[in-house]
Amino acid sequence: MLRKLNTLKQFGNLNFTACAAYHSTRKIPDLTRDRYSVKRGDYGTLTNDDIKYFESILSNRCITDKNDIEMHNIDFYYSYRGSSQLLLKPKTTEEVSAILKHCNSRKLAVCPQGGNTGLVAGTTPIFDEIIISMQLMNNIERVDEASGVLVCQPGCVLEKLEEHVSQHNLVMPIDLGAKGTCHIGGNVSTNAGGLRLLRYGNLHGNVLGIEAVKADGTILDLMSNFKKDNTGYHLKHLFIGSEGTLGVITKLAIACPPASKAVNVALVGLNSFEDVLKTFTSAKRNLGEIMSACELMDHQSLRFSVDHYKLNSPIGEYPFYLLLETSGSNLKHDEEKMNSFLESSLARGDIQDGVVTNETVKVRQIWAIRELLPTAKINEKYFFKYDISVPLSRFYEIVPVMREHLGDSVCDVQGFGHIGDSNLHVHIICDEFSDEIYKRIEPFIYEYTAKMKGSISAEHGIGFQKKELLKTFKQPEALHLMKELKSVMDPNHILNPYKVLCD
Numbered sequence: 001m002l003r004k005l006n007t008l009k010q011f012g013n014l015n016f017t018a019c020a021a022y023h024s025t026r027k028i029p030d031l032t033r034d035r036y037s038v039k040r041g042d043y044g045t046l047t048n049d050d051i052k053y054f055e056s057i058l059s060n061r062c063i064t065d066k067n068d069i070e071m072h073n074i075d076f077y078y079s080y081r082g083s084s085q086l087l088l089k090p091k092t093t094e095e096v097s098a099i100l101k102h103c104n105s106r107k108l109a110v111c112p113q114g115g116n117t118g119l120v121a122g123t124t125p126i127f128d129e130i131i132i133s134m135q136l137m138n139n140i141e142r143v144d145e146a147s148g149v150l151v152c153q154p155g156c157v158l159e160k161l162e163e164h165v166s167q168h169n170l171v172m173p174i175d176l177g178a179k180g181t182c183h184i185g186g187n188v189s190t191n192a193g194g195l196r197l198l199r200y201g202n203l204h205g206n207v208l209g210i211e212a213v214k215a216d217g218t219i220l221d222l223m224s225n226f227k228k229d230n231t232g233y234h235l236k237h238l239f240i241g242s243e244g245t246l247g248v249i250t251k252l253a254i255a256c257p258p259a260s261k262a263v264n265v266a267l268v269g270l271n272s273f274e275d276v277l278k279t280f281t282s283a284k285r286n287l288g289e290i291m292s293a294c295e296l297m298d299h300q301s302l303r304f305s306v307d308h309y310k311l312n313s314p315i316g317e318y319p320f321y322l323l324l325e326t327s328g329s330n331l332k333h334d335e336e337k338m339n340s341f342l343e344s345s346l347a348r349g350d351i352q353d354g355v356v357t358n359e360t361v362k363v364r365q366i367w368a369i370r371e372l373l374p375t376a377k378i379n380e381k382y383f384f385k386y387d388i389s390v391p392l393s394r395f396y397e398i399v400p401v402m403r404e405h406l407g408d409s410v411c412d413v414q415g416f417g418h419i420g421d422s423n424l425h426v427h428i429i430c431d432e433f434s435d436e437i438y439k440r441i442e443p444f445i446y447e448y449t450a451k452m453k454g455s456i457s458a459e460h461g462i463g464f465q466k467k468e469l470l471k472t473f474k475q476p477e478a479l480h481l482m483k484e485l486k487s488v489m490d491p492n493h494i495l496n497p498y499k500v501l502c503d
């Protein structure tokens with residue numbers, strides 16, 4: 001039976017870093033350098049003279065207080081911890097340039113940081129790298145409704161940009177669960193994918209221009225207002241997804257699509273993964289141009305979110321759930337299309353039950369189940385998190401395999417993610433970090449992914465967490481070229497060391 005959604009408990013977005021209770025209840029993780037036996041690179045050591053220099057350009061935005069730096073030394077999931085002694089908060093491109101020029105001349109390593117929601121340990125220092133927080137570079141320069149071009153600094157919080165561009169009848173081409181905290185600069189630096197990549201494509205297509213500062217302080221103006229600009233090599237792409245290892249992004253031009261007038265969301269329950277695939281294939285065929293998201297949650301992950309956040313689930317118990325969204329310009333037409341698709345799927349037995357709504361509050365309530373899922377119980381448990389691309393036909397295969405492989409040694413293995421983009425997230429949940437479990441999971445999960453000809457990082461990047469894997473999973477010639485590029489752009493390797501590439 002297909003039902004219209006009546007009421008669901010409302011749940012807004014969480015701003016994680018501002019949530020004091022979240023930080024005060026967490027167990028401080030081991031230092032990353034100790035847990036993973038990392039050797040410090042041949043970098044300079046911060047002196048009082050360096051601090052005096054930074055104070056001369058940034059005044060009170062040069063922070064040495066241990067307590068104020070603590071939150072920037074630890075990652076979002078409390079899995080990694082660095083020991084930086086200095087946090088810098090520039091406001092302008094010129095300030096970033098002066099900082100990097102000085103650091104390069106002194107061979108002081110730096111770690112650029114956005115909203116610190118990154119999931120691969122790219123965002124926190126490993127040793128004493130100076131943290132350059134982009135938090136105060138949060139000005140919106142302009143929005144042009146006709147062309148859809150937004151120009152802003154990298155420290156703008158994604159959700160704030162979403163609110164701002166909506167006043168111009170536009171939407172951001174990217175949306176993710178961490179939008180209340182992550183920065184657009186962080187999104188671009190990780191080439192984040194998120195919930196609507198299916199509709200708007202990835203950031204390589206949506207970033208029109210970039211201004212970035214190289215390691216030696218040189219300001220590179222790669223700004224453009226156009227989708228078409230074939231003037232030589234497309235250098236901006238080097239900064240998209242390079243995780244702060246090639247330069248610091250200081251300005252961005254983003255192409256924002258028009259806001260949709262009509263949004264419909266359905267949450268459906270399914271009996272098997274085979275039915276999930278049938279439903280997704282049929283959704284692409286029948287909802288075509290208006291489909292804007294398709295997310296999978298297995299039973300364990302939906303329950304995890306609903307139980308933890310005490311949400312009212314609008315649907316019964318099924319092995320799998322699909323969240324389908326359409327965004328279009330004609331409510332009646334889109335509603336008819338969605339209903340007809342759902343009814344025929346139900347009649348064929350592909351889906352067992354479902355709810356559908358186009359009321360804004362209820363749309364947000366359904367999305368909350370999916371968006372809050374990755375944060376449920378994060379202050380109680382340890383999460384081994386995996387983000388892989390795998391062929392659709394074998395999309396969910398790894399989840400039961402991991403359950404079998406790990407047995408009772410872990411609390412739970414959950415599978416969910418952006419099935420519309422072949423991107424699965426696997427969460428392996430334990431009471432606390434265990435080296436023994438870690439060694440049972442890795443490299444097993446990556447080798448399994450490689451056997452399926454998948455990608456070991458679909459959207460979160462490489463960071464510190466996966467850099468050793470590049471040696472195994474990337475073609476040596478491609479890796480060599482990456483290293484050459486790094487050496488050309490950052491000869492002293494001061495930008496986000498210990499990340500992405502092995503020394």
Ligand code: FAD
Nearest residue numbers: 114115116117118122183185186187189192193194244249
């Ligand atoms: P940070 O975590 O601060 O930094 C990430 C990397 O970018 C680091 O290497 C850092 O050095 C670099 N960096 C940051 N700013 C700059 C800059 N201005 N110049 C140069 N380098 C810079 N990711 C997805 O792709 N899709 C999702 O659906 C998704 N959902 C998430 C849901 C939750 C609940 C959480 C916690 C995370 C999620 N993520 C997701 C991961 C994360 O939110 C993204 O990687 C995000 O893009 C990181 O942005 P940030 O501002 O927090 O960057």
